Amino acid sequence: MEIEFWGATRTVTGSQFIISDGKRKILFECGLFQGRRKESEERNRNFPYDPGEIPYLFLSHAHMDHAGNIPNLVKHGFRGKIIATPATIDLLQYMLRDSAHIHEKDAEYVNKKRKRKGLPPIEPLYTMKDAEESMEFFEPLDYYETFEDGFSVRFIEAGHILGSVQLIIEMDGKKIGFTGDLGRPHLPILRDPDQIEGVDVLIMESTYGKRYHRPIEEAYKDLEKIIKRAEELKGKVIIPAFSVGRTQEVVYCIHRLIDEKRIPEIPVYVDSPLSTNVTEVFRRHPECFDEETYKMFLEEGDPFGFERIEYIRDVEESKALNHMHGPMVIISASGMCEHGRILHHLKNSIEDERNAVVIVGYQAVNTLGRKLVEGEKRVNIFGEPHRVRAPVYVLNEFSAHADRNDLLRYVESSGVKRIILVHGEEKEIEALREELARRGYDVHAPRRGERITI
Ligand SMILES: [Zn+2]
Incomplete structure (x- = not known):
């Protein structure tokens, strides 16, 4: 099987990767990229694959850097199922509408300026109508339940925000763990993150790969x-x-x-x-x-x-x-x-x-x-x-993210030897990569567009 990385590679936004068995492409996350305006526009408006060919999209949680580009995916022809926890779906009802509102307002503001310069208007990235249409494709999957259709995905607690999960994916006889954003133990309100174990490859976030939090x-x-x-x-x-x-x-x-x-x-x-x-x-x-x-x-x-x-x-x-x-x-x-x-x-x-x-x-x-x-x-x-x-x-x-200590402890407890690092700015991801390599792990931080065969 093959994993294609299309976002949150050596950066923290625009999460998006595809796992395929040669026959089908399953999408994981569909986040908004945030950065310099021109690059964001270009990356958010264009998909490096045909959304119409994707039968399933799985989400780890409702943050916009993980789910914020869904209305645009649907606008570009996605007609599959979007699978997430019931709490994530409820949150997105509000968050995608709120995001659409911001994009409409942004476009309005830009168009006022363009009009003065005699330039044609631009379209918002997506509209309220697009956001509302995308809500029809959601299907709930509860914590600790497994989705199956020739491959399987199981959700376990991530302890990051309400409804957040980590994913255990089985396809083609291989097992992949994806942490999504990993919470911290002892945060108020949420349960502590659960531990992924016994997978062939662990895809892990690295937001605080270099830094420590106080209690x-x-x-x-x-x-x-x-x-x-x-x-x-x-x-x-x-x-x-x-x-x-x-x-x-x-x-x-x-x-x-x-x-x-x-x-x-x-x-x-x-x-x-x-x-x-x-x-x-x-x-x-x-x-x-x-x-x-x-x-x-x-x-x-x-x-x-x-x-x-x-x-x-x-x-x-x-x-x-x-x-x-x-x-x-x-x-x-x-x-x-x-x-x-x-x-x-x-x-x-x-x-x-x-x-x-x-x-x-x-x-x-x-x-x-x-x-x-x-x-x-x-x-x-x-x-x-x-x-x-x-x-x-x-x-x-x-902060609702694990720090360096939490991440290192997490890898040690997983028993997994092959680690792929995503979701971290260059400095954070490199600091974590170096330490894991020193400890003898097979560790890699892919760049955008990279394909990895498992
Ligand atoms: Zn998050």
């Missing part, structure tokens, strides 16, 4: 201090967070700190319509929770603090937060501070040293979030310069 409890302690400081100074704590995963973890953490009386009960706002919808999906899928959260869910019915925390959909309500005085916590998207409501909150708060900004997720190069992490003292927001006077705290511990 999550350290992040709880830091957040406790930051919120107490806001209470004293009557400041605002602004937390940019991805709508899926990080927002719910931060809410859960604040909820627990209040319950344990470690922080006062100050107002907390989750200001993002997508986060609000996604949090409702979390409430519909308690089967994905770890024991502690499940107990909280059964006993209180409210691990995400619906009673205590205000979820904001309406734009006017969102704007009203700008005129309100602290202390308060505002959690809002986008996670890398590139667009969305978070920009308004940063613009209004960043110049006042009583406030604070808390970064809880990975910030890609050239984003506003990355500039804040790197301690820049002057940043542009909506094209205007702002002085950064509010302190910026970075709590990487909320």
Whole structure:
């Protein structure tokens, strides 16, 4: 059998690979590539294979770098089945629509500029209609169940976000394990990742192939201090967070700190319509929770603090937060501070040293979030310069990815000798590759378009 790698090779986005037995091509993941605008356009709009020939697409989880190009795949003729967990399918109902909305808005903005220059308009990557049509092709497969049709795919817990799985694929007498994105043990809300064993080849993510995280409890302690400081100074704590995963973890953490009386009960706002919808999906899928959260869910019915925390959909309500005085916590998207409501909150708060900004997720190069992490003292927001006077705290511990230690331990426990590394920036993937090679593994990090025979 042969594996073709078409994305997330020596980078973290655009996940997409094909396994074929010579007769059929089975697709795994269909992620959006994110990077420089021109390259992203080119890669997302064109498929290196005929989508009409693919009978099945399997998904590890709902993040856009793994599933965000599905509407475009369907637009280009895919008519097979898209197989994912019920929670992943529910999340994608909202996330693909949200993504379509962003692409439509982007195209609208670009077309305004093109019109002024007398250029013809461009089409959005995909539209709301495309996103809605693609939802018809989904078919659920539960955790620990096996799909069979001349080959088999089994889903096991990945502990990364709600509904996330690792895949064990059997085809042509060979067994392949794919970690998808691998979570960390002891993260709030989710179960710990399960272990793939006894496969011929393990395809593993390497996002944090070089770096280590502190224990999550350290992040709880830091957040406790930051919120107490806001209470004293009557400041605002602004937390940019991805709508899926990080927002719910931060809410859960604040909820627990209040319950344990470690922080006062100050107002907390989750200001993002997508986060609000996604949090409702979390409430519909308690089967994905770890024991502690499940107990909280059964006993209180409210691990995400619906009673205590205000979820904001309406734009006017969102704007009203700008005129309100602290202390308060505002959690809002986008996670890398590139667009969305978070920009308004940063613009209004960043110049006042009583406030604070808390970064809880990975910030890609050239984003506003990355500039804040790197301690820049002057940043542009909506094209205007702002002085950064509010302190910026970075709590990487909320990251939903395994770190270097977790990944090395995972490989050692798998008993697998042949390892293929994907989903990592060059530095991270090389650091992990070197260490695994030193330990005697047959390890390889493919480049885009590479084919590997098993
Ligand atoms: Zn992910």
